[in-house]
Amino acid sequence: MIKKISNLRKFFACAALILAVTWLHAFSPGGARAADNKAAATIEELTPSMSYKEYHKRYEAYYGDTTARMAEEGNPADFLLDDGKDLANKVEGSKGKSCASCHGKDALKLKGAATTYPRYDARLPGIMTFALQINTCRQKQMGARPLKYESYDQLALTMYIKSLSNGMPIKVSIDGPARPFFEKGKIAYYKRQGQLNFSCAICHVQYAGYKARSNLISNNKHHADHWPSYRLKWGKTGSLQRRFRGCLKNMRAKRPPLQSEMLRNLEFYLTYINNGDLIQVPGMRM
C-alpha cells in the first residue's frame, strides 16, 4: 500500500518535472539547460539533519580546536612546502626546463592558479585535477617523467604550487561541457555502494554531526580547501583522492585507482560544492 502511494507520488513528481522541463524548453534559448535539469533530477538530494552551526557546535564540544592549533604551531607538512619550492626551480626532462622557466621565479606566476581546479579539459576529455595538470605539464612542456601519485615529490610540488593560492576563494566552474562530469561526480557522491551500502552523502550530508562510534562524522563543508593535507591518522601528508580511497575502503566498496575518472569527477563535485572556501594549504586533520 505504502509502496503504491510512493509510486503514485513518484509518478506525479515525474509528470510535474516533465511539464516543467517542456515549459523551460519552450522559453529557454537552448535545449541544453532542460537536458541538464533532467539529469540532475535523477538524484534525490539529501537534507542535513542539523544546521552547519549546530554541527560546528558539536565539533567544538567534542574535539575542540586541537587540530587548528596544531596546524598553526607546527605542521609537519611545512617541510614539504620547502621541498616543493626547490622542486619548482629544479630543471628536469629533455627540454631543460623547470616550472620556473615558464612560470617565473619560484613559479610565482601561478598564484591563484589552483582556485579554478579541478576543471574541464577538452584534451582529455574530462576533468583535469591540479595534480594531473602538474604531471601533464611536466610531460608535455618539460619532457620529464610524470611524478608518481602520492609520492613525496609529487605531494610536495602540488602542495607548494597550491599554497601560492592560499587565502584565495575556490571558484570552480561547471558551465558548458563540464556539466556532465559534474553530474557524474554527483552520482558518485550519492550512489549507494559497497558491501555496507553507504554513499558519501548519507554520512557527510544527512548524518553529519552524529557519532559513528567515537568519530564525529564531518560535514562536507570545508572538505576540499586544505588538500594535500597532513593527517594524524596517516602520520604523513596525503591527497584528497587518497582520502576518498580510504573512505571507500571503509564502505567495503571497489576502490578505483588514483586519478581515475570516477575519483576525478568526485573531486570536481566536492570542490564545486565548496566554492568560496579559502584555500589553506597545508591543512591538518585528524
Added chain:
Amino acid sequence: MPHGIGRIKIRLPRAIRKGQVIAVKTLIIHPMETGFRKDKATKRKVPAFYIDDVSVYYGGTLISRAKWTMAVSANPFMSFYVKADKEAPLRIVWKDIKGGVYEKTVQVKPR
C-alpha cells in the same frame, strides 16, 4: 626509511625583550615506531624506533631534559618556555634508540 627523517624546525617569537618568557616551538620529522605496529605487506612487526631523549641547552647549560617513550606521536611537536635573559645559542638535541642524534641551534637575541 621515511623521507627527511631528522629534519627540524624551531620557532621563536620575532621580537624578544630581555627577560621576557618566550615560547619555543619545535618540530622534528621522525617515524616514532612503537614496535607494536604490523607491516600490512610483510605481516611482520615493525621494530621499535623512537626518540627517547630530548635535551635543551641554553648558552651551554642544560636547562631542560625530557624522557620520551613510544607513546609520543610521529613527527613530534614540542613547545616549552624559556626566560630570555641573555644573548646565547639555544641548542636542542634529540636522541633516538638506534643511536641517531639530531640537533639544531638557534640564536636567542633579546633586545
Added chain:
Amino acid sequence: MAMDRGNGRGKAGPWAAVAVIVFMIAALPLSAQAGNAKKGEKIAKTRKLGNCVACHYLPNVESPGDIGPNLVEAMQEYTMADRKDVVQWIRDARKFNPGTIMPPFGTNKILTPKQIDDLVTYLYTLKK
C-alpha cells in the same frame, strides 16, 4: 568447595540428567530458532562482524555511536511474536525504511543467517 560440588553432582546424577532432558523438551520450540546470545553479543560489538555499536547504543561499550536508535529502548517495544521483524531489520532494513543508512547485513552477506539469529537472541536479552 570444588569437592562438595563434585559429590553433589555424583549423587544427583540421574535426577539431573532427567531434569536436563525435561528442560530440553520443554524448551524445544524456542531453541529451534533461538541462537546463542553470547555469540550474538560478540557479533554486535566486534568491528569486523556486526559492529552495531558503531551507530547504536548497547550496554557495556565504550563510547557507542548515536546515529541509530538506542537498542535497549528500541527492544522494549518488541515481543517474542515480532522476532521475524527484528530479523528483517538486520537482514535488510530497507524493507521498513527505504532511505535507511543501516547496512543490509543479510542481503549483502555481511553476516550469515546463523549469525543474525545469534544477534537477535542477544538483542532479546536486553528486554526488561
